[in-house]
Amino acid sequence: MTTTVLTALFYVLAACSVLLALxxxxxxxxxxxxxYLMGVLLMSAGFFLLLGAEFLAxxxxxxxxxxxxxxxxxxxxxxRSVELLEDEPSIGRKLLGYVVAAGFLIMNVALLATTEFRxxxxxxxxxxxxxxxxxxxxxxxxxxxxxxxxxxxxxLLTAMIGGIVIARKTxxxxxxxxxxxxxxxxxxxxxxxxxxxxx
Amino acid sequence: xxxxNLGFMLNHTWLIPAIPFFSFLLVGLFIRxxxxxxxxxxxxxxxxxxACCAYVLAWEYFHLFPAGTExxxxxxxxxxxxxxxxxxxxRAGVLVDPISxxxxxxxxxxxxxxxxxxxxxxxxxxxxxRYFTWLNLFTFSMLGLVVAPNILQMYVCWELVGASSFxxxxxxxxKPSAVAASKKAFIVTRFADLGFLLGVIIxxxxxxxxxxxxxxxxxxQMGQYTAGGVVDPFDxxxxxxxxxxxxxxxxxxxxxxxxxxxxxxxxVYMGAAGKSAMFxxxxxxxxxxxxxxxxxALIHAATMVVAGxxxxxxxxxxxxxxxxxxxxxxxxxxxxxxxxAVIGCTQDDIKRVLAFSTLSQLGYMxxxxxxxxxxxxxxxTASMFHLFTHAFFKALLFLGAGALIxxxxxxxxxxxxxxxxxxxxxxxxVLIATLAIAGIWxxxxxxxxxxxxxxxxxxxxxxxxxxxxxxxxxxAFYMFRIYFVSFWGKARSKHAxxxxxxxxxxxxxxxxxxxxxxxxxxxxxxxxxxxxxASHGAAEGAHHGINWAVAGPSLFVAAIGISVxxxxxxxxxEERSKSVASSLGGVYTxxxxxxxxxxxxxxxxxxxxxxxxxxxxxxxxxxxxxxxVNLSGWITRTSSTALxxxxxxxxxxxxxxxxxxxxxxxLVLWHLMF
Amino acid sequence: MSFxxxxxxxxxxxxxxxxxxxxxxxxxxxxxxxRNAVGILMSTELLLNSASLNFVVFNKFVAPSSVDGQVMxxxxxxxxxxxxxxxxxxxxxxxxxxxxxxxxxxNLMRN
Numbered sequence: 009m010t011t012t013v014l015t016a017l018f019y020v021l022a023a024c025s026v027l028l029a030l031x032x033x034x035x036x037x038x039x040x041x042x043x044y045l046m047g048v049l050l051m052s053a054g055f056f057l058l059l060g061a062e063f064l065a066x067x068x069x070x071x072x073x074x075x076x077x078x079x080x081x082x083x084x085x086x087x088r089s090v091e092l093l094e095d096e097p098s099i100g101r102k103l104l105g106y107v108v109a110a111g112f113l114i115m116n117v118a119l120l121a122t123t124e125f126r127x128x129x130x131x132x133x134x135x136x137x138x139x140x141x142x143x144x145x146x147x148x149x150x151x152x153x154x155x156x157x158x159x160x161x162x163x164l165l166t167a168m169i170g171g172i173v174i175a176r177k178t179x180x181x182x183x184x185x186x187x188x189x190x191x192x193x194x195x196x197x198x199x200x201x202x203x204x205x206x207x
Numbered sequence: 208x209x210x211x212n213l214g215f216m217l218n219h220t221w222l223i224p225a226i227p228f229f230s231f232l233l234v235g236l237f238i239r240x241x242x243x244x245x246x247x248x249x250x251x252x253x254x255x256x257x258a259c260c261a262y263v264l265a266w267e268y269f270h271l272f273p274a275g276t277e278x279x280x281x282x283x284x285x286x287x288x289x290x291x292x293x294x295x296x297x298r299a300g301v302l303v304d305p306i307s308x309x310x311x312x313x314x315x316x317x318x319x320x321x322x323x324x325x326x327x328x329x330x331x332x333x334x335x336x337r338y339f340t341w342l343n344l345f346t347f348s349m350l351g352l353v354v355a356p357n358i359l360q361m362y363v364c365w366e367l368v369g370a371s372s373f374x375x376x377x378x379x380x381x382k383p384s385a386v387a388a389s390k391k392a393f394i395v396t397r398f399a400d401l402g403f404l405l406g407v408i409i410x411x412x413x414x415x416x417x418x419x420x421x422x423x424x425x426x427x428q429m430g431q432y433t434a435g436g437v438v439d440p441f442d443x444x445x446x447x448x449x450x451x452x453x454x455x456x457x458x459x460x461x462x463x464x465x466x467x468x469x470x471x472x473x474x475v476y477m478g479a480a481g482k483s484a485m486f487x488x489x490x491x492x493x494x495x496x497x498x499x500x501x502x503x504a505l506i507h508a509a510t511m512v513v514a515g516x517x518x519x520x521x522x523x524x525x526x527x528x529x530x531x532x533x534x535x536x537x538x539x540x541x542x543x544x545x546x547x548a549v550i551g552c553t554q555d556d557i558k559r560v561l562a563f564s565t566l567s568q569l570g571y572m573x574x575x576x577x578x579x580x581x582x583x584x585x586x587x588t589a590s591m592f593h594l595f596t597h598a599f600f601k602a603l604l605f606l607g608a609g610a611l612i613x614x615x616x617x618x619x620x621x622x623x624x625x626x627x628x629x630x631x632x633x634x635x636x637v638l639i640a641t642l643a644i645a646g647i648w649x650x651x652x653x654x655x656x657x658x659x660x661x662x663x664x665x666x667x668x669x670x671x672x673x674x675x676x677x678x679x680x681x682x683a684f685y686m687f688r689i690y691f692v693s694f695w696g697k698a699r700s701k702h703a704x705x706x707x708x709x710x711x712x713x714x715x716x717x718x719x720x721x722x723x724x725x726x727x728x729x730x731x732x733x734x735x736x737x738x739x740x741a742s743h744g745a746a747e748g749a750h751h752g753i754n755w756a757v758a759g760p761s762l763f764v765a766a767i768g769i770s771v772x773x774x775x776x777x778x779x780x781e782e783r784s785k786s787v788a789s790s791l792g793g794v795y796t797x798x799x800x801x802x803x804x805x806x807x808x809x810x811x812x813x814x815x816x817x818x819x820x821x822x823x824x825x826x827x828x829x830x831x832x833x834x835x836v837n838l839s840g841w842i843t844r845t846s847s848t849a850l851x852x853x854x855x856x857x858x859x860x861x862x863x864x865x866x867x868x869x870x871x872x873x874l875v876l877w878h879l880m881f
Numbered sequence: 882m883s884f885x886x887x888x889x890x891x892x893x894x895x896x897x898x899x900x901x902x903x904x905x906x907x908x909x910x911x912x913x914x915x916r917n918a919v920g921i922l923m924s925t926e927l928l929l930n931s932a933s934l935n936f937v938v939f940n941k942f943v944a945p946s947s948v949d950g951q952v953m954x955x956x957x958x959x960x961x962x963x964x965x966x967x968x969x970x971x972x973x974x975x976x977x978x979x980x981x982x983x984x985x986x987x988n989l990m991r992n
Binding site (some may be wrong): 015019049059063075084094102124137156168172178 | 897899902903904907909911915916919920922923933936940941945951956958960961962964966969971972983
Binding site (some may be wrong): 101104105108113122 | 805877
């Protein structure tokens with residue numbers, strides 16, 4: 009009984025997920041795309057629950073939905089993409105996208121159909137695997153992930169610093185000159201303009 | 208063998224070439240751009256310092272080995288220069304033996320005096336600083352050549368003197384004739400050096416192979432000589448070792464029935480003949496007079512051109528072992544001495560006459576070496592002796608001619624005349640030099656020439672002896688011809704009328720060289736320079752008894768030469784010379800045009816080489832080689848234009864290519880695995 | 882195999898993987914066609930999400946005795962966060978400079 013419910017749940021979630029993903033890549037309003045993306049990610053959290061990874065589902069909602077999507081919405085706002093209706097991609101580009109994406113999909117499905125997945129390590133997932141996950145992350149033995157965990161924290165720090173540095177590097181003053189030559193912004197361009205006008 | 212108690216200069220012989228070298232760098236890089244005047248002074252002081260070092264070295268060396276003892280060749284300083292294999296290396300360094308000491312003294316002395324003279328002669332010239340830079344470079348290269356302990360270092364310095372000679376001949380590079388002359392000198396000597404290089408390669412190749420076959424004891428001794436069991440097949444001490452030489456003889460005949468040793472030595476001699484302007488390769492030297500006159504004095508009279516003689520002397524034992532090669536040296540030398548002397552009688556350019564006289568005297572030195580043998584090596588001493596004296600009086604003649612040209616502004620002797628009273632010091636010094644080259648007792652030329660003739664007679668080369676005697680007479684004739692025409696009689700041009708004496712800085716070298724031209728002959732050369740140490744030299748030295756049976760006739764022919772010159776040119780009846788010339792007719796013209804050798808070379812190069820060799824090669828180069836290069840360029844350009852269309856700048860297109868490529872790669876992998 | 886049979890079946894590894902490659906293909910399509918750079922970033926999130934899903938699927942169906950796949954999935958989420966931070970910073974800087982984030986107009990490297 010429960011199996012049937014879970015199976016049905018899988019198919020419903022999968023259908024929703026695929027539809028929402030299609031909406032993400034096709035909608036012309038970028039803010040809506042962000043909302044659809046949020047839906048896809050929520051569906052994924054459901055998948056994680058179905059797969060028995062409760063902690064991961066929580067993290068998915070916390071980090072992805074709560075953090076990354078918000079960040080993306082910020083990006084949308086800061087680049088003033090909200091006001092604009094994004095132009096349709098050109099037909100050629102679309103066709104290229106279809107061909108490549110379909111090619112990839114066919115390729116993958118063909119591969120999966122011909123491959124048999126064997127269970128490598130017998131056993132069942134620990135019922136509450138959050139504790140197991142925590143132990144894995146902090147285990148510095150040969151099976152543990154303490155070092156990658158620490159490296160990851162450095163990566164996040166680097167990304168944060170890098171983000172700040174990149175975002176504030178180019179000021180509008182420096183670029184303004186380049187975009188408006190001929191208005192006497194700099195001596196070099198000014199001199200050039202006068203000679204042109206003089207002749 | 209080691210000598211512990213070497214003097215300071217013997218230990219530091221490397222200073223002698225090093226001083227001009229560092230002066231060259233200093234003057235050329237730092238002083239010349241700032242102050243040409245200072246450049247001249249620094250260059251001159253440096254060469255004078257080198258000269259003083261050379262004197263101290265000579266004193267120390269001949270005290271270490273006093274007369275009557277065997278004089279060893281010392282290598283007080285060397286370093287590994289090139290290493291080919293574990294046991295094959297070339298060590299550069301300095302070699303001190305009697306002839307290198309002699310040459311060092313001559314080169315530094317003449318060079319120092321020429322530097323001093325040039326301060327006056329080149330005064331106000333635009334390339335003043337450049338001139339002294341090249342002069343320093345030349346002095347360094349020549350000293351490097353002289354001290355070379357192996358034939359490879361000698362070859363390198365040989366090319367360096369060639370390069371500096373090229374630079375100095377073409378010093379007035381605005382003049383097309385000077386440019387042409389410098390190119391001619393460079394190409395002719397370069398062509399000759401090709402032979403030299405081939406000879407060096409043959410000697411080195413077999414020298415290395417013999418090392419393994421030598422008896423172990425000797426190999427060890429040789430190894431010690433050439434530092435730590437390492438073969439230096441180019442080392443002179445190795446090449447001239449009797450056992451190595453006997454191995455060479457054992458090689459037997461090689462190509463066309465000529466033994467390999469003879470072939471190698473004739474090739475080496477080809478290089479020597481190029482540098483010393485022996486007969487078929489003589490054409491560059493008269494044209495080289497386009498350079499400044501002090502350069503002609505230093506390079507094309509006293510030092511560089513004797514490098515060929517020096518090379519033959521240095522490898523004399525190898526030449527003597529071959530025998531045939533030595534005969535080539537003797538006959539080419541003798542022929543050149545006559546040939547050049549005859550042309551010298553007809554030339555009107557004072558420097559060209561001196562150039563032909565240089566050729567003639569170089570021929571003298573060469574045949575003196577050629578007639579020497581291992582048992583009667585007097586010719587070896589005589590050749591070095593003549594090199595020594597000739598350097599002084601020929602440099603003096605050139606510098607004197609330079610003073611005349613400076614005063615008259617012309618090279619033509621017929622623009623001069625009556626200069627004896629206006630330029631008394633120049634006149635006196637040039638007269639001394641002229642008498643010296645004519646071989647009049649008691650001046651330098653007499654003794655060395657006498658010794659050469661004695662050596663020819665002693666070794667039963669009667670033909671060469673007679674020829675030498677004849678050349679002595681002709682030499683006296685043409686030298687006094689230019690002397691009478693330029694100093695006696697009355698002025699033949701405006702400049703000659705208003706000529707005045709040269710400045711003191713030019714006269715001092717003249718006077719010093721005049722003194723040297725007088726006393727150089729009294730140096731008992733046999734006690735200093737002789738083959739195989741003291742065994743022969745002291746006994747056969749010419750000064751212990753001048754052979755009057757030879758000296759008498761040679762003085763006699765010189766007197767005849769001078770009288771004929773006086774009769775034709777000095778007595779004020781110039782129509783006599785013209786009538787002689789016209790009565791000789793075609794013969795005179797042929798001689799005056801230098802036997803049409805320049806024309807012959809031009810015919811060969813232009814008509815034969817250019818048309819049948821160079822033109823097809825040029826066509827091939829222009830159409831096939833260049834065409835190939837252009838084709839590859841065209842292909843690259845076209846294909847890159849086509850490919851650049853792919854570079855749309857659209858990152859999404861690139862992404863599509865990337866994903867498509869991954870799919871393709873995956874397909875290939877799949878195909879390979881199943 | 883009838884239509885109902887497929888749907889009654891409990892989802893096996895292949896089902897999950899086909900779902901994940903569907904999502905991945907849609908992400909690729911988005912990356913290749915989106916004009917707005919932020920849209921491309923979102924499509925990238927789709928890719929990362931499907932990869933992360935793959936890890937968990939393999940964990941459950943291939944090596945269910947431990948949680949290594951879930952750890953990897955966690956790492957993927959963290960890396961995605963870092964990527965979005967940097968990507969957003971770049972787009973903001975780009976927008977300040979060029980007043981647009983339309984990738985089709987960024988063709989300075991053309992030819």
